Amino acid sequence: MNKLRKQIEEAFGRVVYTYTAYFKMRDKNLFINKFIKIIQIVLTSLSASGFLALIITNKIALGWIAAITSFVSLFINIYVKDFKLLEDAEVYKKAADELWLVREKYISLLVDIEYLSEKEIMNRRDLLQIEVDSLNKRYPGTSPYGYRKAQKALKSQEEQHFSEKELDLLLPKELRKSK
Numbered sequence: 001m002n003k004l005r006k007q008i009e010e011a012f013g014r015v016v017y018t019y020t021a022y023f024k025m026r027d028k029n030l031f032i033n034k035f036i037k038i039i040q041i042v043l044t045s046l047s048a049s050g051f052l053a054l055i056i057t058n059k060i061a062l063g064w065i066a067a068i069t070s071f072v073s074l075f076i077n078i079y080v081k082d083f084k085l086l087e088d089a090e091v092y093k094k095a096a097d098e099l100w101l102v103r104e105k106y107i108s109l110l111v112d113i114e115y116l117s118e119k120e121i122m123n124r125r126d127l128l129q130i131e132v133d134s135l136n137k138r139y140p141g142t143s144p145y146g147y148r149k150a151q152k153a154l155k156s157q158e159e160q161h162f163s164e165k166e167l168d169l170l171l172p173k174e175l176r177k178s179k
Contacts, residue, residue, distance in 0.1 A: 005113060008125055012106035015132060016160055019103055020153055021146035022096035028145065029089040036080055043073035088140075095139035102131055 050066025053059070109124050116124075142150075153159035168176050 001118060004118065004121055004125070005110070008106065008109060008113070008121075011125070011128065011132070012103070012110065015099055015103050015106060016154065017147065017150050018142055019096050019099040020150035020159065021142035022092045022099065022139075024149035024153065025143060025146040026089045026092035026096070028149075029085040029092070033083075033085040033089070036076070036083075036085075040073065040076060043069050043076065047073055091139065095135065098135055098139075102128060102135070105131075 047066045047070035050062050050069060054063040054066060105124075105128055109121070109128070113121055164177075168178055
C-alpha cells in the first residue's frame with residue numbers, strides 16, 4: 001500500500017507542476033504581448049509626431065528620426081505578425097483549467113486512501129492516469145521556462161499552498177477556528 005500511495009503522490013506532484021507551468025507560460029505570453037503592443041504604440045507615435053514636427057519646423061533631423069522609428073516599427077510589425085501570443089495564452093489557460101479538476105481528484109484520492117480498498121485505489125489511479133494522458137494529447141507540453149517558473153513558485157513561494165492562518169481567514173467568520 002505504501003508503494004501505491006507513493007506512486008499517487010508522484011503523479012499528483014507532476015500534475016501540480018504542469019498545472020502551475022501552464023499558468024506561468026500564460027503569464028509570459030500575456031506579458032510579451034502587452035510589451036510588444038506598448039513598443040508598437042510608442043514607435044508609431046514617435047514616427048507620426050516626427051513627421052508632423054518635420055512639416056511644421058522643416059528640420060531634417062526630425063525627418064530622420066521619424067523615418068528610423070517608422071522603419072523600426074515596420075520591422076517589429078513584420079517580425080511579430082505571425083505571433084499567436086494571446087491564442088497560446090488561452091490554450092495554456094484551458095489546459096490548466098482542465099488540470100485543476102484532475103489535481104483536485106488526486107487530492108481527494110490521497111485523502112480517501114485509508115478508507116478505500118487497494119483495488120478501488122488502483123482503479124481510481126488508473127482512471128486519473130487515462131485522464132491525464134488525454135489532456136497531454138490535447139494540449140502542448142510545458143516549456144523549460146514554464147517548468148523553472150513553476151519550480152520556483154512551488155518550492156520557494158509555496159504558491160499552491162495556504163498557511164493555517166490564511167485558510168482560517170478565507171472561511172466565513174462562523175466557521176473559523178480563531179474567532
